[in-house]
Amino acid sequence: SQKIEQNSEALNIQEGKTATLTCNYTNYSPAYLQWYRQDPGRGPVFLLLIRENEKEKRKERLKVTFDTTLKQSLFHITASQPADSATYLCALLPSGTYKYIFGTGTRLKVLA
Amino acid sequence: EAEVAQSPRYKITEKSQAVAFWCDPISGHATLYWYRQILGQGPELLVQFQDESVVDDSQLPKDRFSAERLKGVDSTLKIQPAELGDSAMYLCASSLELAGAGADTQYFGPGTRLTVL
Numbered sequence: 001s002q003k004i005e006q007n008s009e010a011l012n013i014q015e016g017k018t019a020t021l022t023c024n025y026t027n028y029s030p031a032y033l034q035w036y037r038q039d040p041g042r043g044p045v046f047l048l049l050i051r052e053n054e055k056e057k058r059k060e061r062l063k064v065t066f067d068t069t070l071k072q073s074l075f076h077i078t079a080s081q082p083a084d085s086a087t088y089l090c091a092l093l094p095s096g097t098y099k100y101i102f103g104t105g106t107r108l109k110v111l112a
Numbered sequence: 113e114a115e116v117a118q119s120p121r122y123k124i125t126e127k128s129q130a131v132a133f134w135c136d137p138i139s140g141h142a143t144l145y146w147y148r149q150i151l152g153q154g155p156e157l158l159v160q161f162q163d164e165s166v167v168d169d170s171q172l173p174k175d176r177f178s179a180e181r182l183k184g185v186d187s188t189l190k191i192q193p194a195e196l197g198d199s200a201m202y203l204c205a206s207s208l209e210l211a212g213a214g215a216d217t218q219y220f221g222p223g224t225r226l227t228v229l
Contacts (some may be wrong), residue, residue, distance in 0.1 A: 041222030098210045102154030
């Protein structure tokens with residue numbers, strides 16, 4: 001079956017450290033993969049998009065990698081801050097489709 | 113900065129009643145999405161419009177849910193009758209074009225939190 005999996009357990013890290021979140025998928029041939037941030041009671045906010053032929057994308061303190069062999073994307077936040085605490089969602093666009101499939105999200109808590 | 117508007121923000125209803133949600137996308141955005149998000153899960157696409165046409169409604173429970181975007185601008189999602197299992201956050205999003213066309217960023221509204229008693 002087709003699945004997109006993110007760690008359902010919350011990730012707690014100390015301020016200043018690098019947070020690394022994982023998005024694994026099975027039985028999809030992806031075209032694009034996106035990462036979103038969602039705060040409680042609010043809609044997701046787009047962060048980054050990476051294409052299947054790209055290995056890495058960066059934006060300020062954020063970095064996304066995409067390994068289509070491992071069927072995995074990693075999302076890194078460097079020099080993390082308490083304001084980075086939120087749920088982070090990955091969303092995959094299968095090739096030949098118009099519909100993004102979202103993972104369940106991982107809750108990140110950055111401790112001061 | 114332009115935003116996606118949704119109303120109401122919160123809705124409490126009894127089962128078997130009808131409910132309706134409204135969404136106004138960012139001006140100029142051709143693609144509009146309705147998602148349902150159950151607490152602790154990711155958003156699940158219910159219906160996707162390109163202008164006034166439905167592109168995908170494969171996950172929309174058509175026996176009780178309906179959606180329209182008559183003039184290709186704002187949209188309404190209706191549930192009739194509501195069931196206990198419909199309690200969730202209903203999110204509307206819009207993008208410039210269909211996913212995969214290069215302008216893939218989806219801009220989400222604040223959502224409507226539905227509680228069915």
